Structure formats: structure tokens, C-alpha cells
Amino acid sequence: MSNxxxxxxxxxxxxxxxxxxxxxxxQHARQYEAVRSAHETELIEDYVELIGDLLLHxxxxxxxxxxxxxxxxxxxxxxxxxxxxxxxxxxxxxxxSLFLTQQGQAMADAxxxxxxxxxxxxxxxxxxxxxxxxxxxxMEHHVSDETLAIMQRYTETQENR
Amino acid sequence: MSNxxxxxxxxxxxxxxxxxxxxxxxQHARQYEAVRSAHETELIEDYVELIGDLLLHxxxxxxxxxxxxxxxxxxxxxxxxxxxxxxxxxxxxxxxSLFLTQQGQAMADAxxxxxxxxxxxxxxxxxxxxxxxxxxxxMEHHVSDETLAIMQRYTETQENR
DNA sequence: CATCATAGTTAGCCAAGGCTAAACTATTTG
DNA sequence: CAAATAGTTTAGCCTTGGCTAACTATGATG
Numbered sequence: 437m438s439n440x441x442x443x444x445x446x447x448x449x450x451x452x453x454x455x456x457x458x459x460x461x462x463q464h465a466r467q468y469e470a471v472r473s474a475h476e477t478e479l480i481e482d483y484v485e486l487i488g489d490l491l492l493h494x495x496x497x498x499x500x501x502x503x504x505x506x507x508x509x510x511x512x513x514x515x516x517x518x519x520x521x522x523x524x525x526x527x528x529x530x531x532x533s534l535f536l537t538q539q540g541q542a543m544a545d546a547x548x549x550x551x552x553x554x555x556x557x558x559x560x561x562x563x564x565x566x567x568x569x570x571x572x573x574x575m576e577h578h579v580s581d582e583t584l585a586i587m588q589r590y591t592e593t594q595e596n597r
Numbered sequence: 598m599s600n601x602x603x604x605x606x607x608x609x610x611x612x613x614x615x616x617x618x619x620x621x622x623x624q625h626a627r628q629y630e631a632v633r634s635a636h637e638t639e640l641i642e643d644y645v646e647l648i649g650d651l652l653l654h655x656x657x658x659x660x661x662x663x664x665x666x667x668x669x670x671x672x673x674x675x676x677x678x679x680x681x682x683x684x685x686x687x688x689x690x691x692x693x694s695l696f697l698t699q700q701g702q703a704m705a706d707a708x709x710x711x712x713x714x715x716x717x718x719x720x721x722x723x724x725x726x727x728x729x730x731x732x733x734x735x736m737e738h739h740v741s742d743e744t745l746a747i748m749q750r751y752t753e754t755q756e757n758r
Numbered sequence: 759c760a761t762c763a764t765a766g767t768t769a770g771c772c773a774a775g776g777c778t779a780a781a782c783t784a785t786t787t788g
Numbered sequence: 789c790a791a792a793t794a795g796t797t798t799a800g801c802c803t804t805g806g807c808t809a810a811c812t813a814t815g816a817t818g
Binding site for chain 1: 764765766767768769775776
């Protein structure tokens with residue numbers, strides 16, 4: 437029991453502190469808040485992007501296709517479609533294909549472009565195709581415009597070597 | 598009504614399809630599954646990493662500090678601590694500081710290292726400090742070991758120029 | 759044109775991760 | 789050493805995004 441760290445008393449406010457490499461509290465909190473807020477839009481963007489891709493390559497976006505490509509049940513897709521509809525991103529009629537609203541289309545385009553830049557950047561860096569695809573899918577939503585621009589420039593210079 | 602896209606009939610199975618740039622269904626689904634599973638561990642890792650940092654720099658990790666740095670209520674932290682405990686990542690006694698288990702320490706170390714590599718890579722690429730911090734926080738959990746290794750090599754070559 | 763397989767929807771469940779308000783404990787201070 | 793203050797926990801609520809099971813609509817086909 438004597439070496440149980442929990443046994444030690446709470447140090448007083450005036451105890452000396454070791455070197456501080458932590459960011460200031462405010463900034464630290466803002467970083468995590470940014471991640472949380474990215475999370476909220478992430479899934480939405482993935483669905484919208486996929487719907488856009490299906491419309492582009494398959495002429496239609498059916499719930500069943502979305503479900504199998506997302507690796508998720510049809511019920512989940514059905515529920516998500518209702519949400520996308522409430523958000524004004526898609527239009528749907530029961531038992532018919534989905535379509536993107538103007539706003540949804542804009543989101544799909546932006547998302548696809550970001551995805552594309554990140555994917556090509558990773559490949560230009562030398563990452564294998566399979567890994568690049570997986571990483572791009574996850575990273576895509578967390579890359580700022582600033583970083584995106586730099587990635588794009590890097591990819592271009594690599595391609596013209 | 599006649600130009601309502603929903604009005605069109607479901608195309609037959611044998612209709613011609615435009616050029617197919619979509620990945621095969623199985624692979625596509627696996628990509629999204631990878632992202633979903635990364636999500637599950639992401640928050641856990643962020644908490645554990647932060648606790649590790651607090652222990653390192655402040656000698657103790659109090660719920661209040663975690664709450665203010667995560668930008669979250671104390672109640673949320675309290676609940677999360679219970680979860681981390683159930684997962685065998687931290688030890689805690691009511692109203693006392695937290696400590697990491699061996700497993701938790703390993704996770705904190707791995708997480709910090711990944712974070713460090715991504716952050717330095719972004720800076721080496723030319724991303725500003727503030728942006729690099731935010732992006733690193735989000736990207737960290739979606740970067741595979743393969744990509745991580747490449748990032749590290751890149752950063753080193755840039756530093757020795 | 760009746761039937762049936764396929765596709766879509768609904769209801770109801772669960773866990774995670776937020777929140778506020780209220781209760782409780784520990785530490786500091788008058 | 790009692791009271792005040794600061795820190796922690798608990799209870800209970802909400803939303804999101806999964807799931808299964810049961811039901812309904814569509815469209816292809818014998």
C-alpha cells in the first residue's frame with residue numbers, strides 16, 4: 437500500500453512544477469474542439485461524397501448500394517438519408533434513387549476534391565496504393581485548407597520531375 | 598413534375614454503365630470500416646495521451662485539468678475515466694489523481710510519438726505552427742505505420758538540408 | 759397478371775459521448 | 789476546528805449512428 441501512488445496527498449498550489457511543454461489551456465481546448473466539430477461533419481460528408489460518386493459513375497444512388505459500400509445495414513442508410521434530407525443535402529422519394537441538392541452537390545465536389553488531393557499527395561510521398569486509400573479516407577476531414585494547398589503544390593512538383 | 602429526377606424509372610440491370618472509377622465494393626466497405634474503427638479508439642487515445650502529458654509535465658492528472666484542456670465538462674471527464682478504468686488503461690481512486698497502467702502508459706507513449714511525427718512532418722512541409730497543431734491532432738489517428746515511417750524519413754531529410 | 763425476390767422503411771434496441779443540476783468530499787482559511 | 793470553496797461524482801437527460809426484426813413497395817418473370 438505504501439507504494440500506491442493514489443495514497444500521496446494532493447500537492448499544494450504552490451508546489452514547484454517541472455518544465456512546461458504543454459500548450460496553453462485555451463489553445464489546447466480549441467484544438468480538441470476543432471477535432472470534435474470535424475467529427476460531426478465527417479460522416480455526413482462521407483455519405484454525400486459517396487452519393488455524388490454513385491450518381492456520377494452509376495447514374496443513380498440507391499440505398500442498397502450505399503449500404504454495401506459503406507459496409508453498413510440498409511436500415512442505417514435509411515435513417516441517414518432522412519437526416520441528409522433534413523439538412524437539405526439530398527432530395528428523395530420513397531423507393532426511388534437519391535439526388536443531391538445544389539448544396540449537397542457543392543459538398544460532394546469539395547469533399548471529392550479534398551480526397552483527391554490527399555490521396556495523390558500520399559502517393560507522391562511514396563505510400564503504397566492500398567494504404568494511401570485508407571489513410572486518405574481518414575485524414576481527408578482533418579486537413580486544413582492551408583495544408584491542402586501545400587500538399588497540392590508538393591504533388592505537382594513531384595509529378596514534374 | 599416532368600423534370601423531377603425522382604420520376605424516372607429504376608434502370609434495368611442490363612443498362613449500360615459509364616466509366617467505373619469506384620473501388621470494388623468489398624474494398625470500399627473495408628476503407629470505411631477502417632475509419633469507423635479508428636474513431637472508436639481515437640477519443641480514448643486522446644484522453645490517455647493527455648493524461649500521460651499531464652503526469653509528465655505536472656506530476657499529476659486531475660479531472661479538472663483534463664476537462665479544461667479537452668474543453669469539456671467535468672462530468673464528461675468523470676464518466677470517461679470510468680471507461681478508461683474498465684478498459685484497464687488507468688487506475689483511479691475517488692477524489693485522487695489518476696495514473697496510467699502499464700498498458701495505458703504504452704498507449705500514451707505510442708500516441709505521443711505518432712503525434713510528434715505528424716506534427717513535425719507538417720512543419721517540415723511548410724505548414725504554419727498553429728495549423729500544424731490542429732491538423733496533427735486530427736490526422737494523428739488516421740495515419741498508418743507505413744505512412745508514418747515515410748513522414749519521419751521526410752522530416753529528417755528536410756532537417757539535414 | 760399474379761407471384762416473388764429485391765429493395766426500402768419503420769420500430770425499437772444499444773453504446774458512446776456530450777450536457778446540467780445536485781450531492782458529496784477534500785482542502786484551505788477565517 | 790468550522791465554514792467556505794474547490795474539486796469530484798452521480799443521476800438523468802439528449803443526440804448520433806450503429807444494429808435486428810418485421811413490414812411494405814416495386815418491378816421482373818413465369
